[in-house]
Amino acid sequence: MGLFDLTGKVAIITGSSRGIGKAIAERFAEHGAKVVISSRKAGPCEEVAAELNAKHGEGTAIAVTANIAAKEELQRLVDETRKAFGKVDICVCNAASNPYYGPLAGIADDQFRKILDNNIISNHWLISMVAPEMRQRKDGSVIIISSIGGLRGNAIIGAYNISKAADFQLARNLAHEFGPDNVRVNCIAPGLIKTDFAKALWDDPDTLRRSTAGTPLRRIGEPDEIAGAAVYLASKAGSFMTGQAMVVDGGATS
Numbered sequence: 001m002g003l004f005d006l007t008g009k010v011a012i013i014t015g016s017s018r019g020i021g022k023a024i025a026e027r028f029a030e031h032g033a034k035v036v037i038s039s040r041k042a043g044p045c046e047e048v049a050a051e052l053n054a055k056h057g058e059g060t061a062i063a064v065t066a067n068i069a070a071k072e073e074l075q076r077l078v079d080e081t082r083k084a085f086g087k088v089d090i091c092v093c094n095a096a097s098n099p100y101y102g103p104l105a106g107i108a109d110d111q112f113r114k115i116l117d118n119n120i121i122s123n124h125w126l127i128s129m130v131a132p133e134m135r136q137r138k139d140g141s142v143i144i145i146s147s148i149g150g151l152r153g154n155a156i157i158g159a160y161n162i163s164k165a166a167d168f169q170l171a172r173n174l175a176h177e178f179g180p181d182n183v184r185v186n187c188i189a190p191g192l193i194k195t196d197f198a199k200a201l202w203d204d205p206d207t208l209r210r211s212t213a214g215t216p217l218r219r220i221g222e223p224d225e226i227a228g229a230a231v232y233l234a235s236k237a238g239s240f241m242t243g244q245a246m247v248v249d250g251g252a253t254s
Helices: 019-030 042-056 071-085 109-137 158-181 196-201 205-212 224-234
Strands: 010-014 034-038 061-063 090-093 140-145 183-190 245-248
Touching: 010 019, 010 071, 010 109, 019 034, 019 042, 019 090, 019 224, 034 042, 034 071, 042 061, 061 071, 071 109, 090 109, 090 224, 109 140, 109 158, 109 183, 140 158, 140 224, 158 183, 183 224, 224 245
Parallel strands: 010 034, 010 090, 034 061, 090 140, 140 183, 183 245
Antiparallel strands: none
8 A cells, every 4th residue: 555545535525616726635545545525515525526526436435515613514524424425534624714914902802703713623622533444444634724824913803813723723732632442633834825725815916926926836736735744644745744834835944
């Protein structure tokens, strides 16, 4: 079996109808995993699942809608995954939100709570739902998509960055809790990636130039360049890595 082989593994990936989540789902399927495509809207999820089934064989992917802010919907996501595939081996917490841009002095309480709820609490919920079976099997990988924003300050997206820094600590704590049962928990910290989520930072050529000027590679990243890191963390290749934040940012934080 190859170091990156995911044959026989089942992966839940939130926010996987587009962007980084979709790229991870595509690469997981390519490496042999069964994947569950999930986001709030059914149509885009079903389209991605259909694409993967057409490319890799029927039964490779299913679509399950879920709003990460609703605990009961996350539980249904896990239940539907088990009904279809019998288990969960890999959990990728990718979905996140950022409804506010500006200084922390101006953020409304409900905006701050939404960021913390969606980017931290919902990850805790979903991981808590899948971890018991992983720990019982003595095998599993949890991957949280954080951000380099969690490594440094910012006057515009401070609340988002606070949530992403908390994700690093969530991974570290859970690595200690789950480690004795051979369940690994890690973060990926992307830099600027060409996704709809980050469109404001790359859509305009001048903005893109400014955003990438201090990056050694002098360019924006592609979603697929995060997918490889996820395959590593989910597979045998990453079997001795836990509690870590893997930075994939073109050198921006170097």
